Amino acid sequence: MELVNGSYAIQNVNALDICAQFGTPVYVYDAEKIVNQLRNLKMAFSGADLKIKYAAKALTNISVLKLLRKHGAGIDVVSIQEAHLALKAGYTAGEIMFTPNCAEYEELVEGAKAGLMLNIDNLPHLKRFGEQFGNTYPCCLRLNPHIMAGGNLKISTGHSNSKFGISVYQIPQIMEIVDQHKINVTGLHIHTGSEISEADVFIKMAEIFFSVAREFKDLRFIDFGSGFKVAYQDGDAVTNVYDLGLKLTKAFTEFCEQYGRKLELWIEPGKYIVSDAGNLLVKTTVVKSTPSVTFIGVNSGLNHLIRPMMYDAYHSIINVSNPEGPQKTYTVVGYICETDTIGADRKINEVTEGDILAIRNAGAYGFSMASNYNSRLRPAEVMVINGEAKLIRERETLGDLLKNQVEINL
Numbered sequence: 001m002e003l004v005n006g007s008y009a010i011q012n013v014n015a016l017d018i019c020a021q022f023g024t025p026v027y028v029y030d031a032e033k034i035v036n037q038l039r040n041l042k043m044a045f046s047g048a049d050l051k052i053k054y055a056a057k058a059l060t061n062i063s064v065l066k067l068l069r070k071h072g073a074g075i076d077v078v079s080i081q082e083a084h085l086a087l088k089a090g091y092t093a094g095e096i097m098f099t100p101n102c103a104e105y106e107e108l109v110e111g112a113k114a115g116l117m118l119n120i121d122n123l124p125h126l127k128r129f130g131e132q133f134g135n136t137y138p139c140c141l142r143l144n145p146h147i148m149a150g151g152n153l154k155i156s157t158g159h160s161n162s163k164f165g166i167s168v169y170q171i172p173q174i175m176e177i178v179d180q181h182k183i184n185v186t187g188l189h190i191h192t193g194s195e196i197s198e199a200d201v202f203i204k205m206a207e208i209f210f211s212v213a214r215e216f217k218d219l220r221f222i223d224f225g226s227g228f229k230v231a232y233q234d235g236d237a238v239t240n241v242y243d244l245g246l247k248l249t250k251a252f253t254e255f256c257e258q259y260g261r262k263l264e265l266w267i268e269p270g271k272y273i274v275s276d277a278g279n280l281l282v283k284t285t286v287v288k289s290t291p292s293v294t295f296i297g298v299n300s301g302l303n304h305l306i307r308p309m310m311y312d313a314y315h316s317i318i319n320v321s322n323p324e325g326p327q328k329t330y331t332v333v334g335y336i337c338e339t340d341t342i343g344a345d346r347k348i349n350e351v352t353e354g355d356i357l358a359i360r361n362a363g364a365y366g367f368s369m370a371s372n373y374n375s376r377l378r379p380a381e382v383m384v385i386n387g388e389a390k391l392i393r394e395r396e397t398l399g400d401l402l403k404n405q406v407e408i409n410l
């Protein structure tokens with residue numbers, strides 16, 4: 001969203017017009033930005049046989065999934081339901097990486113029946129998979145290297161508190177199961193969930209991971225997960241994808257030479273692709289001053305965007321209705337009966353009741369984490385594509401709240 005001739009627009013579509021047409025609150029996604037981010041990654045890793053598996057859970061709207069497929073992305077799904085959405089969006093089974101965590105074993109079987117690439121993340125299910133499928137169906141193993149690619153390299157020894165992946169300290173147990181059932185391990189996966197701020201740190205982690213990968217003889221790909229960091233406010237450290245792409249491609253190519261086969265390099269970005277493309281547009285319900293704070297109430301809250309409360313995430317907020325008014329300090333809160341502060345002590349151009357505010361960087365983990373708490377309805381979703389605003393999800397109605405409820409006679 002850019003300020004053009006005194007008003008905010010997305011691809012030259014006026015943001016206030018979008019609100020007038022579709023109502024508020026509304027999630028608005030800029031398709032051009034989504035496609036651009038995808039292109040950045042492709043360019044950054046152009047030296048490798050790259051497969052981008054978009055992490056669907058970040059923003060699962062089927063039109064977004066279709067857009068990404070059209071531009072060459074594959075997809076990573078974490079539930080069988082997401083897998084079905086991906087199939088519905090047109091992804092072939094072979095393009096879908098299925099990464100459930102602590103889900104029922106039967107979901108893996110369903111994934112195999114659908115033809116997905118299975119990413120197995122625990123020893124009991126690997127054993128059951130081996131017993132059932134032997135070498136008749138390939139799989140990928142999700143490993144936990146106990147390494148955090150944070151500001152500095154931290155290697156936790158002995159155990160990890162993370163529920164994700166199979167510990168690299170359990171390689172002997174993995175090998176025993178794999179050998180016993182002749183399991184066809186074609187991929188290895190890591191996704192620590194931590195964000196990459198420095199390529200060099202990530203490369204160190206990759207080197208450790210390569211030493212594990214040498215144990216597996218039939219690999220076709222290595223999946224490095226995500227961790228691509230985006231800016232939520234000025235001055236945030238971000239992942240320099242070009243630096244990372246260059247360095248990881250180099251290290252990966254060297255590994256492939258030693259390994260004796262060219263492998264595919266997979267990544268699973270979610271946030272990087274859709275975060276900045278999304279804005280949550282909300283309406284000011286009230287400007288309420290106490291002796292110490294001026295609150296702006298809006299017709300949204302933690303039911304639509306839980307990141308500020310759940311992760312202490314910072315989302316910048318702008319007044320779309322009054323872009324050039326004098327700046328004042330406000331605390332922006334939702335209409336939910338909880339303390340749902342969206343942004344505290346923010347400098348925002350003067351706000352009056354009815355003004356439209358934009359909550360920025362709301363594309364990832366916004367709508368996909370939304371709920372009906374307080375019996376509020378989930379917002380509409382709009383995609384701006386080719387200079388046109390298109391509805392991609394209807395606003396919910398009271399009927400949606402009642403849909404699965406069974407009224408008993410009392």
Ligand SMILES: *Cc1c(COP(=O)(O)O)cnc(C)c1O
Pocket residue numbers: 055057058076078099191225226227228268269270271272364
């Ligand atoms: C959530 C998730 C991702 C994406 O993480 P981002 O921080 O949104 O890029 C990738 N891989 C797996 C397995 C995930 O669960």
